[in-house]
Amino acid sequence: MTTHQYDERLHNLLRTAADVFAEQGYHATSMRDLAKATGMSLAGMYYYVRCKDELLYQVQERCFLSVLEGARRALEASTDPGDRIDRVIRHHVTFFTEHMSEMKVLSHEADSLTKERQDSINQLKKEYVTLLAQLIGDAQGDAAKVDSHVAAYALFGMMNWIYTWYDPAGRVKPAQLAEQFSELFLQGIKSPTAPALRHGG
Amino acid sequence: MTTHQYDERLHNLLRTAADVFAEQGYHATSMRDLAKATGMSLAGMYYYVRCKDELLYQVQERCFLSVLEGARRALEASTDPGDRIDRVIRHHVTFFTEHMSEMKVLSHEADSLTKERQDSINQLKKEYVTLLAQLIGDAQGDAAKVDSHVAAYALFGMMNWIYTWYDPAGRVKPAQLAEQFSELFLQGIKSPTAPALRHGG
Numbered sequence: 001m002t003t004h005q006y007d008e009r010l011h012n013l014l015r016t017a018a019d020v021f022a023e024q025g026y027h028a029t030s031m032r033d034l035a036k037a038t039g040m041s042l043a044g045m046y047y048y049v050r051c052k053d054e055l056l057y058q059v060q061e062r063c064f065l066s067v068l069e070g071a072r073r074a075l076e077a078s079t080d081p082g083d084r085i086d087r088v089i090r091h092h093v094t095f096f097t098e099h100m101s102e103m104k105v106l107s108h109e110a111d112s113l114t115k116e117r118q119d120s121i122n123q124l125k126k127e128y129v130t131l132l133a134q135l136i137g138d139a140q141g142d143a144a145k146v147d148s149h150v151a152a153y154a155l156f157g158m159m160n161w162i163y164t165w166y167d168p169a170g171r172v173k174p175a176q177l178a179e180q181f182s183e184l185f186l187q188g189i190k191s192p193t194a195p196a197l198r199h200g201g
Numbered sequence: 202m203t204t205h206q207y208d209e210r211l212h213n214l215l216r217t218a219a220d221v222f223a224e225q226g227y228h229a230t231s232m233r234d235l236a237k238a239t240g241m242s243l244a245g246m247y248y249y250v251r252c253k254d255e256l257l258y259q260v261q262e263r264c265f266l267s268v269l270e271g272a273r274r275a276l277e278a279s280t281d282p283g284d285r286i287d288r289v290i291r292h293h294v295t296f297f298t299e300h301m302s303e304m305k306v307l308s309h310e311a312d313s314l315t316k317e318r319q320d321s322i323n324q325l326k327k328e329y330v331t332l333l334a335q336l337i338g339d340a341q342g343d344a345a346k347v348d349s350h351v352a353a354y355a356l357f358g359m360m361n362w363i364y365t366w367y368d369p370a371g372r373v374k375p376a377q378l379a380e381q382f383s384e385l386f387l388q389g390i391k392s393p394t395a396p397a398l399r400h401g402g
Contacts, residue, residue: 025226025228027226027228027229028228085390107308107365108309110365136390139390140390140391143391145381145384145388145391146381146384146385146390147373147381150373150378150381150382151381151385151390153362153363153366153367154359154362154381154382154385155359156362157358157359157360157361157362157363157365158355158356158358158359158362159358160358160362161354161355161357161358161359161361161362162354162358164308164311164358165354166354172348172351177351180346180347180348180351180352180355181351181355183346183347184347184352184355184386184389185385185389185390186389186390186391187346187388187389187391188385188386188387188388188389188391189286189337189340189341189347189352189386189387190341190344190346190387190388190389
């Protein structure tokens with residue numbers, strides 16, 4: 001098997017595992033269920049992961065690494081604070097509208113990993129929160145009214161909650177969704193009676 | 202048993218069930234586990250609910266009814282669109298920082314109910330989303346840049362995600378959290394370089 005084949009099969013295993021975990025829950029899923037869903041043999045799966053916990057870990061780790069790497073790449077193209085936030089929002093939303101199962105698994109199965117693997121995932125989460133909080137701090141400058149970490153978690157909530165309601169094939173396309181989230185997060189819904197606008201904004 | 206005693210015991214049963222479901226998951230929890238956690242006998246619990254599914258339903262239903270009723274009450278005091286959104290945000294955040302287990306259960310166990318009960322809960326959810334979307338539509342007026350339903354779900358995401366990260370006993374108090382979410386949703390993080398401000402806001 002070439003490295004390319006190895007990577008492709010592992011990739012397929014992880015995506016299918018994410019779908020099955022999202023559909024029926026991690027604890028209710030057996031390696032046998034996953035063999036059936038992937039069309040792989042049990043021995044074939046154990047060639048890639050030692051156990052179900054490692055599989056869940058790899059789903060979560062790959063997902064966070066991809067999204068972090070993509071966010072960093074998206075940031076390289078701009079130095080404008082508002083624009084940088086916009087870029088990260090677009091990247092995150094686009095990525096996860098294509099990975100809704102992974103998003104549900106990251107949210108519902110965060111506590112299902114063994115302690116050590118959970119710590120390792122939490123480290124990646126922390127990196128991502130810190131990155132967002134820094135961008136938000138830069139964009140708010142000295143006039144900050146909202147705590148950067150609160151704002152970062154608010155933004156993650158806004159974006160990650162979509163697995164509960166959003167249909168990428170529906171009326172609002174992923175690119176539009178990202179645009180609207182960006183508008184909302186940077187500008188608010190701009191109530192004409194909200195304080196800043198009432199007082200001459 | 203008086204009606205008051207009945208209500209109080211049912212209330213305690215539902216709160217404890219929410220804690221246990223949040224901690225170990227609905228499917229992994231037996232009525233026996235719940236008897237142990239509540240200190241009630243199995244027969245005592247079956248006096249209140251016919252089965253575990255009904256218990257999960259009652260946890261979810263009570264929670265949505267309370268939060269909807271509270272939101273409507275909060276709205277009575279004001280006719281100003283921005284202020285009305287602010288009131289609903291404060292009510293929702295305050296309610297759920299006191300009901301973090303229920304919040305996790307509402308999110309993780311939405312699919313665990315039988316079809317008919319799920320439909321009934323979805324009806325309540327829809328009412329709440331519609332209420333929020335109307336408020337947002339009123340606040341945005343004709344200048345609406347963000348779809349009211351997208352904005353409503355974004356707001357729910359921002360507020361509901363807190364069960365994954367927020368500690369009510371930590372640095373940011375619930376009232377402050379609500380205030381910051383309200384500021385963020387109505388005004389955005391107000392990047393000094395964001396378009397509306399760059400062009401003379």
